[in-house]
Amino acid sequence: MSFPLPSQLRLLALGLLLPALSLAQTPAPAPAAPAPTTTPxxxxxxxxxxxxxxxxxxxxxxxxxxxxxxxxxxxxxxxxxxxxxxxxxxxxxxxxxxxxxxxxxxxxxxxxxxxxxxxxxxxxxxxxxxxxxxYEDTRLLARLQPRFKGKTRATVPAAQRADYDLYVKVNKTYNEKLKENTQRLKEIEEAYTENQQGAQAVKQALNVPALDTATLHHPPTTDPQLLAVTQGLYQNLVQAGYPSLEAVLEEIKEALTDTKNQLEYSLNLKFDPRGVVKDHxxxxxxxxxxxxxxxxxxxxxxxxxxxxxxxxxxxxxxxxxxxxxxxxxxxxxxxxxxxxxxxxxxxxxxxxxxxxxxxxxxxxxxxxxxxxxxxxxxxxxxxxxxxxxxxxxxxxxxxxxxxxxxxxxxxxxxxxxxxxxxxxxxxxxxxxxxxxxxxxxxxxxxxxxxxxxxxxxxxxxxxxxxxxxxxxxxxxxxxxxxxxxxxxxxxxxxxxxxxxxxxxxxxxxxxxxxxxxxxxxxxxxxxxxxxxxxxxxxxxxxxxxx
CATH class of the missing domain: 3.40.50.200 (Peptidase S8/S53 domain)
Structure with missing residues (x-):
């Protein structure tokens, strides 16, 4: 069980924080945001x-x-x-x-x-x-791998071929998850570091403790470059439904923790926490x-x-x-x-x-x-x-x-x-x-x-x-x-x-x-x-x- 990664990185794809990484470069105008409703x-x-x-x-x-x-x-x-x-x-x-x-x-x-x-x-x-x-893939692979690793379907007794076919399937999906999460971890770590630095740069330039929508809507600056950055950030936050850049970073951080846990535990063939429950x-x-x-x-x-x-x-x-x-x-x-x-x-x-x-x-x-x-x-x-x-x-x-x-x-x-x-x-x-x-x-x-x-x-x-x-x-x-x-x-x-x-x-x-x-x-x-x-x-x- 986890929240979907696409929503957690969706704002990065929109370029929400990236313009803030270089204040010397005026970002392209952000798309117009829909009028916010009176309730979240x-x-x-x-x-x-x-x-x-x-x-x-x-x-x-x-x-x-x-x-x-x-x-x-x-x-x-x-x-x-x-x-x-x-x-x-x-x-x-x-x-x-x-x-x-x-x-x-x-x-x-x-x-x-x-x-x-x-x-x-x-x-x-x-x-x-x-x-x-x-994951269920992990549990099934841990159970089936000792029986079938290195074997072909032809060498497996007919009575075991259904289990062998399942082994082939879960081995494939398990390795796909392993590869996907390894790559995702690298991408999220890079994204979090870059965007955290970008947010910090904007806060320092504005001399504010946080970048919420109220601050970004009426930023304490007359600098045209900063105004362009804050306008783009504000519009994208409202459009995406986030109250602040800090909330965006928190979602990315949650995705980072979730991905680390998947690699360390959920995809670990030797990990089994069930002993805690003491059931059969x-x-x-x-x-x-x-x-x-x-x-x-x-x-x-x-x-x-x-x-x-x-x-x-x-x-x-x-x-x-x-x-x-x-x-x-x-x-x-x-x-x-x-x-x-x-x-x-x-x-x-x-x-x-x-x-x-x-x-x-x-x-x-x-x-x-x-x-x-x-x-x-x-x-x-x-x-x-x-x-x-x-x-x-x-x-x-x-x-x-x-x-x-x-x-x-x-x-x-x-x-x-x-x-x-x-x-x-x-x-x-x-x-x-x-x-x-x-x-x-x-x-x-x-x-x-x-x-x-x-x-x-x-x-x-x-x-x-x-x-x-x-x-x-x-x-x-x-x-x-x-x-x-x-x-x-x-x-x-x-x-x-x-x-x-x-x-x-x-x-x-x-x-x-x-x-x-x-x-x-x-x-x-x-x-x-x-x-x-x-x-x-x-x-x-x-x-x-x-």
Missing amino acids: QWYLLDPQQDGVMGVSATRAYAELLQGRASVPVTVAIIDAGIDTAHVDLKRLLWRNAREVAGNGLDDDQNGYIDDAYGWSFLGGPDGRNVDIDT SNDVKERRYGNNDLYGPEPSHGTHVAGIIGADRDNGLGILGLASNVRLMAVRAVPNGDERDKDVANAIRYAVDNGASIINMSFGKYYSPQRAAVEEAIRYAGSKGVLLVHSAGNESKNLDQEMQYPAPVFQNGQRIPNMMTVGASSRTNNADLTANFSNYGRHAVDVFAPGNQIYSTIPGSKYANKSGTSMAAPVVAGIAAVLKSYFPSLTATQLKRIILQSAEPVHTQVHQPGTKKLVDFRELSETGGVVNLYRAVELARQQSAQ
Whole structure:
């Protein structure tokens, strides 16, 4: 699990900081920026009224939902953890009423001691937790390489050829990742150093402590060269949705740390952190393991996801979550690296058994050795009327050609009726409407939702922009929670149908993710549209009136 690199380096491609490296050289004029909206939460706004490709949540609450009764809805967030003390989340946490917090007992006899607010399948009985784990490619290669390295298919017994073919495949993808990350590390290190120096040069020239948009918009200088530099930087920051150059550098620094971790741990054939958990990692029937530490080593990702779904709309602080009457259930199962099928299956079951109506799954991978166990859990969720919302992934891939897991279809080819797969869209209805990093697929991806520069909660009662299909999925989960809250009789399949039917096709010519090729946005997902809460509520009202 990581945030997409393309968004983190996107500003470098725009030349955001590079003009600052040489103040003796006047930069070319920057492109005109769109007028900034009055809120950093552009994704809540309306395409017609506000001119951005948001989901019309603000309009829906003002025009359709005001004064209407709602019921609380529990949304489980299977992720890396949540900062349960965040001022914009703590009032809305799901609470296990059958469990007495902190008494060291399994009061409700469900096999999980002190699971008062959720559970972690990445923790051990001694309180330690898995932070970074390997990729599934790495785990498979470590298992298969001793059997097949140096052999050819012809020399392998027929009964082992399926495993040999898998070995050849994972060996290829593993080495591609190793090469890509090694090169990426070099590029990010160079970019961070150069851009940090450039930012420092501008700060010194202006004699200011930071380069935020307010300072850059009205810089304390009359020097024409400095004014040209600050104007270009300001316009690009506003256009890209960053509050400051320091925020840009922080994203690049996060990308640097993430890439180092991938090389040192996630791609390390000898690294195995699972001993911390003390479970039998290959026993998919094992359910009772883990601990109740919901924060974990790094809850930034899950905290951001939680805020998108249900940050407190009534406390007058921070941001507004999509859902107003929600209970947020934290289930830790996603490390920095690839999640394990066993943990995902158990996390889904835990959420279902504890009353979740919707489960957000902002994670994914390209190998699933225990796929059957995950699918069994998904079927179980379906039997209980639970909707699963899954992120499409951040590798600019066509999922019609390469499957990502959990897949949108069962192994028998049947479409999963209670799961949605979500791609990431951006703010403007132009060639950049698709987020450059987003996976897509005319059949494999159901719909797109805002996922580029999404402002939400982060640990320490703070807020920040993050990008990824990991942000798009909770937008859809939040919409589903609103519908379920105001129209509680809706089933999981009805929720899915309403959300998809209310996403009107968009025929804008957009860049196919990862390329400059222009394609019809309609061709990138099953619906060809961006989710819209206003239209979804209208559709739900029509159905409830029948």
